[in-house]
Amino acid sequence: MRCARSRSAAWSPQVAPACRSWRLADGGQQLALRLGRRAGEHEPWLDTCAWLRYAHLDPVALGVGEAVEPGGTLGWLSPSGGGEYASTCAMGSHLHVEALRVTWVAPAGSAPGDGPFMRLSV
Numbered sequence: 001m002r003c004a005r006s007r008s009a010a011w012s013p014q015v016a017p018a019c020r021s022w023r024l025a026d027g028g029q030q031l032a033l034r035l036g037r038r039a040g041e042h043e044p045w046l047d048t049c050a051w052l053r054y055a056h057l058d059p060v061a062l063g064v065g066e067a068v069e070p071g072g073t074l075g076w077l078s079p080s081g082g083g084e085y086a087s088t089c090a091m092g093s094h095l096h097v098e099a100l101r102v103t104w105v106a107p108a109g110s111a112p113g114d115g116p117f118m119r120l121s122v
Contacts, residue, residue: 013062018055019089024079027090028058031074035102048101055096056085 019027032053036045057075068074078084078093085092 012064013060013066013068015060015062018057019087021087021089023087024058025085026087027085028056028079029060029075030055031057031060031062033068033074050102051098051100052102053096053098053100055098056090056094 014032015029017024017027018030030053032051035048035050035052037048038045054074056077058078058080060075061073062068062075077095
């Protein structure tokens with residue numbers, strides 16, 4: 001996979017059904033976000049070729065072309081109509097997080113459960 005040099009439409013959030021059945025009622029949606037970084041506040045965004053994928057969100061809170069700020073909402077768990085998932089794809093409300101082309105970074109001296117939920121280095 002080639003990495004782009006600057007932010008482009010290819011960086012837009014990608015949303016699709018989470019299950020192979022392509023039925024939202026079976027397991028909600030998956031959201032793939034491309035991660036970028038910049039050297040300074042006023043510097044252009046650079047592509048890191050890293051992605052985060054979240055599965056079983058319903059609904060997703062982002063639209064095409066939107067960026068996510070730290071602490072921002074990506075979506076909600078459980079079917080938007082209420083209740084729980086009950087299919088061969090998903091049972092109950094839960095979230096899958098997949099990190100592609102990233103490195104897990106834990107602060108020195110930290111123990112499981114300490115600090116941020118997820119800290120990644122790109």
